[in-house]
Amino acid sequence: MTDLSADLELIRDAALAAGKLALEHREAGLKVWSKEGGSPVTSADLAVDQLLRDALLSARPDYGWLSEETADSPERLTKKRIFVVDPIDGTVAYMKNKPWWCVPIAVVEEGCPVAAVIHAPMLGEMFEATLGGGARLQGRTISASDTDTLEDAELLADARLMEAREWAEPWPEMRFTKRNALAYRMALVAAGAFDAAIAISPKWDWDVCAGALIAEEAGARVSDHMGRPWCFNRPDPRQTSLICAAPALHPLIVRRTAPIPLAI
Helix, strand or coil, rough: CCHHHHHHHHHHHHHHHHHHHHHHHHHCEEEEEEECEEECEEHHHHHHHHHHHHHHHCCCCCCCCCCCCCCCHHHHCCCEEEEEECCCCCCHHHHHHCCCCCEEEEECCCECCCCCCCHHHCCCCCEEECCCCEEECCEECCCCCCCCCCCCCCCEHHHHHHHHHCCCCCCCCEECCCCCCCHHHHHHHHHHCCCEEECCCEEEHHHHHHHHHHHCCCEEECCCCCCCCCCCCCCCCCCCCCEEEECHHHHHHHHCCCCCCCCE
């Protein structure tokens, strides 16, 4: 078993355990708090974070750690490999018993994700990828869509954002759908279920890191809104914005979004 396949098996098993624990916690009843900024966090987010931290770091004590629910430490910057985790991505959907939440876990080496899983427990879906090894859903190879025109493309994006701005280059008629979890949106683009996911605002590494590898291994292209590639495990663990798209659509989208002045 190669090093990457061993890491993939480890994070896959951890994601399955995390999903099971999250479902059990919701069944038992959740405690809910508001974070600074107003977003919710539940007792399950914290319990799943603890489970993942214990399981992953006990197996790989030399790896670093970055998670939405753990206080960040500069120690991760000294590590060759780190785990990047969101215990529950899509907490609002999770709280409302809607299926659009997931557990994304990635292994990052020198700024690049090299193994990743996205587990959607209520849907029974497991997306996974290793660098250079392709992307899979339930063990079957997946690939991004071959759509080559924006006209009537299916996008995971905020329709109000896309339609409210005065764009230098107008958008054609497109179809918009919402899904809560950012990682799951990227997984759906990877599987060809949607043509692109767009978010013109800063995104945390733990929301997009696993999705970036899975989407790219499925043939999609991932960048910020100016077309710049992402790098992970930096002192500020955020990306400027998100364009995750079928390969032929990516340049058509970036051409329109690149002029937007946006900085972290």
